[in-house]
Amino acid sequence: MGIDLRYILVILALFLIGRAILNKRKVQFIKNDLYLFLLYGCLFFSYIFILGNKNIVSDELKSLTILHIGNFLSLLVFIIYKNEINEKFILNIYKLSICILILSFFAVLFSIDIPSSMYTGERMISDGIEQVNLFGSMFRIAGFAEDANYAFLFLYTQMLLLLGNKKRWWDYILLIFVIICMAFSFSKTQIIMILPSLAFYILFIKIKVTQRQKNVLISCFVILIMLLPFILYKTNFMASMGTLKTRYSLWKYAFNMLIENHYMPSGLGGFRFYINNVYGGHWIVQSHSTYVELLTEIGVISLFLFYKVFKFNLKSINNIYFLIVVNYLCFAITSETLYLQYFIFVSCVLVNMNYSRNEMREK
Incomplete structure (x- = not known):
């Protein structure tokens, strides 16, 4: 039996937070920090809605809980040590x-x-x-990511980071391996992530408008992306594609659950327990959309806070980080992401790296 690294993460985070408290460390807060605190407040408050739920799968709830606690503590660490974030170190890690x-x-x-x-x-x-992967073989590799979609997201992000920063000769070798692995983890649903994000990124950097108009454009984009799962479901867009058909079916169950709960959230993990009960205890699965998860499990307020987080982020960052965040928002249409450490990376770390870089420039 191996060591669960999630618990090590929690212990390390608690140590760093404790050290900051003992040293009476001054913390500089930005709006994004507040939005994320409130979002996690909604997330943890949602546990009240699963009290008395007879369909709870305790092991699944325990796993989700430790993941979110680890993420929240990581968030605190990155906020507390905002001024010490070393961009090069983060990217190397x-x-x-x-x-x-x-x-x-x-x-x-x-x-x-x-x-x-x-x-x-x-x-x-x-x-x-x-x-089916890009080589035409009927298998997709996930590796340690344990989900091919997540593996592709992580690899695609690395490709963007390599393309957007200065490279040494070994970075070109890494880039080749990254692209090969992306081909082995690729699926048709990734097109939903790649094409809209690239289109918006190109439009955003090419269009000549005022900063205020760009901010409006960002707001409209984030809102549209968050509404897209509901639009896709209602229009039954490309339902002939197996992966989308499965997602539409899951989203239908999620919306039914919301109606059965009188439009109240079901609590964190609520959909997993609901669908597991529907299938007689034989299928624990996520709703396959971060936005559907936010609405049906955590509540409409969490959707608004999510919007505020990423509206702020996109207004605050530039270069390749902007595309990475846009790409994440598109990926979140068809996958749950809140329990991933990657969520902290795109919602907090990238904007704090940008903040740290600006602080250094001012000095």
Whole structure:
């Protein structure tokens, strides 16, 4: 049995927070910090809605809880130590994690046994008629990401970081491996992420308007993206695509759950417990949309706070980080993301790196 790194993360975060308290460290807050605090307040308050839920799966709830606690503590650390964030160090750590992910891809490809202590037991590869990668083979690799969609997101982000920053010769080698692994984890639903994000990014950097008009454009984009799952579901857009058809079915169950709850949120993990009960205890699955999750599990206020977080972020950052955040918002249409550490990366770390960089320039 391996060591659960989630608990190590919690302990490390508590240590850093405790050290800051003992040293009476002064903390500089920005609006984004407040929005994220309130969002997590809604998230943890939502637990009140699962009290008395007879369909709770305790292990699933425990897993979700430790993930969100770890994320919240990470958020606190990045806020407290905002002025000490080293952009180069953060990017190198991300690069290291991607290298480990790539190694897991090749371990899967070449059937190298990986100790069970190094992953949670979820599938590192998915096969079937709906799991066609870019090479035409009917399998997609997830590696240590344990979900091919998440693996693609992490790899695509690394590709953007490599393309958007100065590169050394080994970065070009890494870029080649990243692209190869992206091809093994790619699916048709990724098009929903890539095309709109690239289109908006190109439009945003090319269009010649005032900053105020750009802010309006950002607001409209974030609102549209957050509404898109509901629009796609209502219009049954491209329902012939198996992965979208499955998502529409899950979203229908999520909306039914919301109606059954008299439009009150079901609480964190509520959909998982609901769908598991519908399928007789044989299928625990997420709703496959961050925006559907926010509305049906955490409440409409959380949707508004999510909007405020990413509106602020997109107004505050530029260069390749802007595209990474836009890309994340598009990815969140068809995947739940709040429990990922990646959520802290795009909602807090990127904007704080930008903040730290500006502070250094002023000095």
